[in-house]
């Protein structure tokens with residue numbers, strides 16, 4: 001098991017009000033899983049991902065990475081765990097603007113003190129996998145949105161993480177580019193055997209899931225979606241939900 005959460009709870013206090021962003025989430029992800037968590041804006045997706053990524057602290061409950069509870073770890077232990085085991089992708093790509101595609105992917109290896117020749121081989125191999133060898137020396141402002149997200153994808157994998165967490169990775173992409181990026185994420189999930197956990201409100205993304213989980217008001221519910229589930233690519237979220245509901249009922 002790569003990831004487990006036990007009764008994971010996050011409550012924000014805003015003035016006098018309490019916002020129950022996560023309400024006791026029990027969740028588990030296994031090696032190589034491709035999991036999509038789909039839910040509307042405000043349902044708790046980013047909160048969940050940030051807790052799992054050890055970026056934020058829960059109000060209650062526990063996150064376990066490869067069986068290890070993170071609550072007892074020091075700041076430096078947490079930083080190492082994040083660096084060695086977790087890759088992150090965001091809607092806004094989060095590339096470093098002054099670095100080329102090559103250098104952005106290389107950066108985590110630099111931080112780790114990996115020798116230059118090893119870095120070069122690794123980065124070139126990933127650039128090839130995401131189809132960007134020719135763009136290696138371009139900076140982010142010289143890349144399209146889809147290309148930027150492919151650089152970000154390569155960067156998440158450069159440290160051989162156990163788990164890649166992606167927060168709305170298609171959120172800034174048009175639908176055709178979104179499909180291409182998701183197909184590429186799916187292929188790299190299979191090639192590298194890395195667990196991917198993608199949170200999104202985009203129903204198109206559901207199509208790529210081996211396991212589809214819904215999130216509503218801070219609670220997760222598993223669907224019985226088999227790997228063969230095909231979302232209606234032209235459909236909207238409501239149609240997806242109807243499919244899920246009728247599938248569960250049968």
Ligand SMILES: Nc1ncnc2c1ncn2[C@@H]1O[C@H](COP(=O)(O)OP(=O)(O)O)[C@@H](O)[C@H]1O
Nearest residue numbers: 012014019021040041042043044045046047048
């Ligand atoms: N830092 C914060 N302070 C207060 N409320 C927050 C904070 N972050 C998120 N929330 C609230 O928690 C709920 C879940 O938010 P979020 O996890 O960002 O949802 P999503 O990513 O699904 O849109 C929302 O009601 C949101 O307004």
Ligand SMILES: [Mg+2]
Nearest residue numbers: 045046047167
């Ligand atoms: Mg969010």
